[in-house]
Amino acid sequence: MSERDFTTRAFTVGFSGPPGSGKTSLLLALCRALGGDVALGVVTTELTTTEDAERLVGARVVPAERLRAVTTGGSPSVDAATLRAIDELMRAVRPELVLVERLGGSLEVACSAELFDYVVCVVDAAGGEQVIRKGGAVLTDADLLVVNKTDLAALVGAQPERMAADALARRAGKPTSFTQASSGVGVEEVVSHLLGAWREAVLRAAQGFLQPKPS
Ligand SMILES: Nc1nc2c(ncn2[C@@H]2O[C@H](COP(=O)(O)OP(=O)(O)O)[C@@H](O)[C@H]2O)c(=O)[nH]1
Numbered sequence: 001m002s003e004r005d006f007t008t009r010a011f012t013v014g015f016s017g018p019p020g021s022g023k024t025s026l027l028l029a030l031c032r033a034l035g036g037d038v039a040l041g042v043v044t045t046e047l048t049t050t051e052d053a054e055r056l057v058g059a060r061v062v063p064a065e066r067l068r069a070v071t072t073g074g075s076p077s078v079d080a081a082t083l084r085a086i087d088e089l090m091r092a093v094r095p096e097l098v099l100v101e102r103l104g105g106s107l108e109v110a111c112s113a114e115l116f117d118y119v120v121c122v123v124d125a126a127g128g129e130q131v132i133r134k135g136g137a138v139l140t141d142a143d144l145l146v147v148n149k150t151d152l153a154a155l156v157g158a159q160p161e162r163m164a165a166d167a168l169a170r171r172a173g174k175p176t177s178f179t180q181a182s183s184g185v186g187v188e189e190v191v192s193h194l195l196g197a198w199r200e201a202v203l204r205a206a207q208g209f210l211q212p213k214p215s
């Protein structure tokens, strides 16, 4: 993405992956880890319910004014609605970092590079090792793959070591973290990936602004 002005729209991280893989649980853990130090904005996108938003506010990890719940009702213009929600948050509370839970869905539908500065794909280790081998564009292109529910992997005969090797091969070396989001295991590593990417993007943007513009 060329010259992003992060004062207009904060660094935006999208969390993608099938329903039930642990996106809300991971968001909850991340808000808990980051909320004290970073001015967060959170957007949830669901079809008709607002359960994820209620869970985040109910757990007191994000104040209601820093959260927007988008209900898409199946409309294909979910990215436009998400962008509007982020704009609203920028005007209301000026977040420094925005976390978006995308509507859980197919791993085939790629995330919008215009909307997301960083994409995290969350999959369920209890889905079995083939989850990584079969995953589509979202899984291969995401900046970070999170294999969640590693506590359940052994129950379905999935070996995290083999999943790590498959992920490395499929994702051309891009990072993969293994987590148990509901108990916070591995979340620190996700935090460090996010903060590293954010820092790098802000530095890159600052360098872009300092470059002389062609006349
Ligand atoms: N055993 C186990 N359960 C988890 C873990 N992470 C999430 N869950 C549970 O999996 C279910 C779906 O998680 P949720 O975060 O709602 O998934 P989402 O649909 O992707 O947002 C919930 O009942 C969570 O409590 C984990 O690491 N281990």
Ligand SMILES: [Mg+2]
Pocket (backbone or CB within 6 Å): 023, 024, 025, 052, 101
């Ligand atoms: Mg959710």
